[in-house]
Structures are given as structure tokens and as C-alpha cells.
Amino acid sequence: LRELTARKGVILIFDEVITGFRVHPGGSQGHYEITPDLTTMAKILAGGLPGGALAGRADLMCALEFENRFGKKMKHPGTYNGNPLSAAAGIAALTEVSKGSLCQVANEMGLRLRTGLNELFARKDVNWVAFGEFSGATIVPEYDGPRPGNDEFIPFGNQVAKLDRKIDAKLSHAFRCALLLNGVDFFGWRAMLSGVHTAQDIDQTIAAVSEAIDLLRAEGLVP
Template sequence: MDSIISRYVELHPSSRQLHQRALRLFPNGVTHDLRHASPFPLYARRAAGSRKWDVDGNEIVDFVMGHGALLMGHEHPEIVAAIEAQALLGTHYGASHEAEVRWGEWVQKLVPSAERLRFTSSGTEATMMALRLARAYTGREKVLRLREHFHGWNDSVYGQPLAEETVPSARGLPRGMLEASIVIPQNDVEVLDRTLRDDGATIAAMILETTGAHWGTEPIDLEYVRSARDLTARHGILLIFDEVITGFRVSPGGAQQAYGITPDMTTMAKILAGGLPGGCVAGRAAIIDQIAIRDDGGAERITHPGTFNANPLSATAGAMCLSLIADGTHQQRASSTAAVLARGMNRVFSEESVPGCVYGHASMLHIALAMDVQPADGYGWGWAPLPKPLPGVSREAAAALRLGMVNEGVDLMGDGMMVSSAHTADDVGLTIEAFRRTLRAMKEAGVAG
């Protein structure tokens, strides 16, 4: 491990210097948990297509892709041109504008559940509004969610059950919020059915990530999602799909279009805004229209201000992005590239005699060190859940993988990869060989499993 760290430090002196300045400003010197790295994170200067360049001039194949916001890669020329043109017209009118209408029309056209919608500034905000709408619509207070599913950092769906409240993620959460949340394991229809029979009268909504916990790290069973749709409808509970990551990526209409399952509400962000900040809650008109101002004084309405809701720059970028990906070509290209990449990396695991595998869904990949079970087709698990329990990976091994890949010119999103339509066959080949060299370095350091 020392050799991997030493090489990382040697390759990135300017990142190290910037981090020293950042430590005086931000907790851990970073502005997002996923950007934290020891001994210091990578600092980028520019990006284009599938690549980015750090402050030391190192060229890197990028699989972070704006934390999943960039389906078509960095600096797409048509999106850049649209943003530049809008910036010359104004960045914030404090008024309604045509771009927000065009943006909303594209969402409504593509997403099956989007009878009505409201824009926010992030996925977390979209989830906050969805849960408030659900509580108001049903007159119930509790939220049912699945263990390890992530829905932003808002209090209603963060932390663990009270029995596990000592874990760090529960710190700072009011006890009442934890009590208003029911958490069950995914893929167990029997537990879901029992929970809804016992507590359904108190549950306003069930919310889930559509490909499984942590954007599919633990894949969800499609039959479980179908059961969730049927059972929630039977009990008068609203079903919310968190498509912040999967929206417009799994298909032009998100996972719900690909699955043929329509939720009551959907939360979206990332690709939605074309690489700029932006979120959205969409769903049945009767639910979303609770936000509408009424002639009767609005005692029963839900207020929703927001300085940057559908701001002109995000709306322009979002509308352009959705128009470009509407035919599904970019999704298909990214998913095909991801499958080739996963199979190549799995061959490396085998050839280097290192336990582990790469698996995924659509254009989202996950690297599992120490797991000796392989996906049947060398890429996806289909709808079969992963083996349980999942193998534990040491923090040292995870850090070695991430730093080692950066040393070889590839940036991962934690232990995952967001593949874009801008990634090429050359990128795939470079990444596979970078992975091979990284595993060898990890074996030499004694952290490969």
C-alpha cells in the first residue's frame, strides 16, 4: 500500500498543495463525501468527452462523470452552446421563462409517471418534497424504505432504525424522524406484505431505488418491485421511485419505462439538468397539484419556494440534454460499452487470480473485491439477488483500488463506474489494462484479497 500511495503523491503535487489550502476551509478539505481520499483527493482543471485533466496535467479516463450527471460525457458541444447563449441573455430572471416550459415538456414526454411536475435544485430537495406531498395526500405520517437505499441526506429518509441508532448516519436526527420511518430489507416480499398488513394504515409512502441499494450495488429483484407496486396500491400507500441516478440513464424514461411499472411519484436529478444543478418531483396530477395556489386561500396547499428552481441555465441545459437523449441512442451506447468493460475486467480478475468481480445494470458498474461468485453473463446479475452476505472489503483495499486506478489514469466513482456514451473502445482497453496493473500493485502490497 505504501508504494501505491507514494506513487500517487509523486504524480499529484499540485493536488496536494491545493488540499493543504482546502483543509483550512472545509471538513476534510472536501465539499462532497465521495471526493474524500487519503492522503488527499484529486483536483481537476478541465474535462472533455470521456477524459478529464488534473491540476498537474495528468490525463484521466473519467468514470465519475459528474457523480452520474453526464450521460453524454463532459463538455457536450450542443449543451455548452445552449448554456453560453442563455448566459448572455441572463442567468436568473426571478420570473417564469420559456426554457422551464421546454424542460418540463421533455420530462412529461419521456417519464411515464409525470402527469405533473415541480422543479427543485437537487435530488435531495425533490425527495423532501415527494415525501411531504405523500404525507399530505394520504393523511399519514410514516415512510417505508428499504435498508441501505439512499435518498439524499434529508432527515425523513436518512439514518438507520432506532435499534441501530448508534451508527454515525443517525447522528443529528430527531428521534421523531427515526420513529416515523420503517426500514425493511429489499427483495423479501413476505416481509413487505407483513409490514403493510401490520402498519399499512400509518404509512404514507414507500420509497426505493429502482435498481437496488446504492444504485444497484445490491441489485433489486424486478418481481419485488412489481410486488411493491401491487401491495402499496392495495393499501392506499403511494409508491415513490427514486430515479435520481437511474432517470434517463436506464432508458429515456428511466427504470420505470424499462420495467413497465409506473409509480405514483418519481424523484429525479443528475442527467435531468444536463450537468448543472437541478432536480424534479413528478407524479400523478392530483398529488403534485397540492402545491397549486388556490382561490380559497390555500389552507390545504403545500408551499414550495426555491430561489433556483428551474433557473434559466439549468432549464436550458436540461431541455437540451433531454432532447438529445430522447431516442435512446446514448443510453444504448453507454450500456453496451459498460458490458464490454465489465467482461474485460472480469477476465482480468480471473487471469490475475484475484477474487472479485465487476457487475452492473445498464451503464452503471460496481467492482466487488473478494467476491468469488461471477455474474452468469459476465456483466449483469439479471434479476437474481447477489449472494448473501456480501463479502466485506477492508478500507485499505478499497483505497488501494481507487488510488491505484488514478495512478494508472482512471478515476472511479468510489468502487463503481458511471459509463457514458462518450467512452470509446480505446477508453475500454486503457481501463482494462489499468485495472490489471492496479491489481498487480495491490497483490504486491498484500491488499488484493
């Protein structure tokens, strides 16, 4: 894609709102060693406070300068532009992220959770599978395919229609409630790990999912 866009003179934009400072201190572009023309950033960028940014090639960003090659300054008014508190929180967070270990720990914890969940699902013989990359983990229920052989595994041969299918709302709600009863709060069927999660947190999470499966089976929601 980078080669094609460069050859055709098309601007390549990376949305690093989620991946930026998460998968790698340099974002997904740092991990994959690809330089896009423009990058959008938010979330970790502002250290937990609201904030976002656009960065990119000097000859494109110069549109924001008073005197530029486009002959017209691009306006970007905003009540919270340069909010000092968000900027201070961002500087503090990015200073920590730049040391590198936070992203590394988050990714390791993601791998540990995915692997541990798949071991649990096999042990309990439940039709669920976990997958994901970096610090993310997604559980797919009502899964009828083979169990993963490694962490690169993607269920349904990566068919988006099947991966993105609607999960039964009653099952999803019951799963969330069952996890909450065991002290764990998931985003639906997904989890994001951070640089301060520990192996103990992962063990506790896997134990909570184990209890949740038992609770859902007791209610006849899981075969």
C-alpha cells in the first residue's frame, strides 16, 4: 500500500488513534516500519485526558502556516485547542511510553491472556476461541472451527462477515454480568491490556472467565 500510494502520488493516512503509543512507542508505523504521509492520534496521546493531534509530512502540514505553498492558511479553530492540562498529561504519559517497556508489557500480557483463554476453552471443552494481536484479546463464542495452534491464528480463516457477526444479545449480556460477578469488566467480548497489568491480573481474568462459563452453562446459555 505504501509503495502503491507513493507511486500514484496518493496521500497515505494512518489512523493511530488506538494503535498509537500502544502497539509500539512509535505506533503501528513504528512496529511495521512504514512511514505514512499523515497520522491521526488521540487517546494515549493526551495521557487519559481529552486530546487529539494530526502529524505528517512538512509539505502537507504547512497548510496550517500563515504563509504557505497553497496560498491560503487552513483554519483550525477550537475551544480546547492546546488545552494546557491535556498537553501536560500527554507529555507525562508519552515520557513514560517513550521508555518502551509499557508497550512491551501490554503486548506480553495480551499474548498471555489469549494463550491462557484458549487453554481454558480447550480444557473446559467450550465452543469459544480467543484471538487478537498486540495488547488486544477478543473472545469469539459459538465457534465451530479448529482450536488455534499458535497466536497468529484468526478464527473463520479471517472472514470478516463471520468475525463481525452479531452475537446473541442475551448471551453477551449474561457473559458480561457473569464476569462482573467475578470482578472483571470486559468491553463486550473484547479486552485491552495495559503496561501496568500483571501476570496475576491475567490469571485472575482467566479464572473469572472460567467461572463465567460455569455460570452460563448452569443457565443453559453455553453447551
